[in-house]
Amino acid sequence: MKIAILGHGVVGRGVDEIISSRVTGVEVAKILELPDRLCDPRMTANFDDICSDPEIELVVECMGGLEPAHTFIIKALSAGKSVVTSNKAVVAAYFEEFAACAQEHGAALLIEATCGGGIPWIAGIEKVRRIDRVAWFSGIMNGTTNYLVDTMVKTGRDFADVLSEAQSLGYAERDPSADIDGIDVKNKTIIAASVAFNVACTHDIPASGIRNLTMDDMRMFEKHGRVVKLIGFGAQRDGRYAATVEPVALPNSSLEAHVPANFNLVTLEGDTVGELKFYGQGAGSLPTGNAMVQDVLDFEAGRRPAYDFSAGLTYDPTLLVGDYVFRTAVAPEGSTRYEDGAWLVRSVTAERARMLYDHALENDPTSFFARIPQEVEA
């Protein structure tokens, strides 16, 4: 089978390397690169060279960003070529359009690498869904923020200090907003909700990050046997669904509390299979490349994921209700005291909590908040 790779950066090179050294029967015939980077006979700067090549069955998109990735994916699918992508931003934004286009032209869209790096998470959800309804999913989906929090816990150093070191080591981006403000996890949560619940999750789900997390916050939660993690979460019930991204102060008895370094841990609950968890490297050239090559091999073996969002689930924020702690100068509406300078608001929706946090930030731009789930029941 002949395939093309779009973009020969870190991930594209990972895919190329894994296929050439470990996979037989798949040939990387063409690679799309910028005109000033054509250093390999397979490379072209013209996407039409790839799209019009009848021998190429599948296109592996490793460019990232919304455009031209969106246009190229639509063109490839419209030409009947299947697409493997790791681009969570473009899939979260255009999932419904991509799925419809793939279906119309008999092509497949494979998106394992958009969520959880090398973890077989998307294929895992799809496998579970052959038998079960997925009631909810939840997890640590961003390695950078987990690394930041884990390093804070292990060294006692403050957020800004750890972030700046992570940036100098290349573990965090120069502009870390996508990670620390929860945007990356928001995209992954939208994709996971769409696959798990069979819905085009187009609602602007609440998403918060850990930019304002301090070592004092960590110590406060530690007193209560908790550790803060950035969590993506989604649930469905009776034809309704909801999803959110927020810091959660998890009990130390949970597995999630012990996820080290830049690892991810994602969970789903199915009717008959019960709770399943998947853990692994959520990013990196080889794990992400591995996930894309797994999609290529699945396609070769005949797997054709079909995303049908016609069930039309309703977004209902009342599905997600919890207790929240706000560390902020002025007591939020309806709160009681949690600790010095921190307040507890019980039984509010994730959307209401995010609204209270926005108010808190107006009075005190250093405010932080986190959900505090009940102790895990064993």
Next chain:
Amino acid sequence: MKIAILGHGVVGRGVDEIISSRVTGVEVAKILELPDRLCDPRMTANFDDICSDPEIELVVECMGGLEPAHTFIIKALSAGKSVVTSNKAVVAAYFEEFAACAQEHGAALLIEATCGGGIPWIAGIEKVRRIDRVAWFSGIMNGTTNYLVDTMVKTGRDFADVLSEAQSLGYAERDPSADIDGIDVKNKTIIAASVAFNVACTHDIPASGIRNLTMDDMRMFEKHGRVVKLIGFGAQRDGRYAATVEPVALPNSSLEAHVPANFNLVTLEGDTVGELKFYGQGAGSLPTGNAMVQDVLDFEAGRRPAYDFSAGLTYDPTLLVGDYVFRTAVAPEGSTRYEDGAWLVRSVTAERARMLYDHALENDPTSFFARIPQEVEA
């Protein structure tokens, strides 16, 4: 597709229920049961009724035990019918014969449900192996012993007390030996090693259990920040492999230390994907039934696992070397003091540790031992 179920006990009924209520396109056409239990028009007490039925493509074996399961599986495969089984004892004992028979007659052997209940562990290993070599695997593979240890930790009650309660609740067998002596985990470890390393693991691997574990032992390890779990482990390097089952005093920083109740957590390490962990219900009618139905659906979708053990890896116990603590009356050879009445032996193979434990048991039948791995590096 028409299939047959052999045995309509807890697991067989689970498979029947899941297929009839959740799966379209698969029909349970015949069920093998004992002559005095034929209460359903699909039931027969004669295996030849099933084996000679040309419409039945696949046989789901839920009987357990070595015979007649072994004979029926060979007959079914020889008749070109594929086999799905949850029977770890029979697969561990006859894996090589089953694999060869399946290959010879163009049938498939699917064994997801032999290890880890509803966890996609065997399919997970096979997927990883399409790209990576599996350097090692490790994990909590027995729900009963995890429940016993977890309940001891949470209640402070002693082993015998917790076991007797678990037996009265039906969580543990009347004869608990297979669980508490590590025989169940030994079978699962042999199967996982065979799939992960492509070797017919016929060596009698060392296997120890937790029968002699006391609350005092738990408290001793707790002082060192550790908790005891029963672990199956296998590794390969340079054409050699080894595997073992033994109690391990894991650091509290590990995820494994926090696995609650009767859950399982299994890990593998691949070249490009890195460390992957899978967590879920390791037993029970619905999770195990789910795993068997997943195998049925995989078969229907064209998956044909091929087990080729011809590479001929050598068994080499020196691949597994660790430090061990023995709580026993007489100091073992080469040991130093660990705590009052407990001794540390450094850098010995799992086989040597098991031999030292046998010696210890001769002097003190209440002896317990556990490996103490280094702190998890994050």
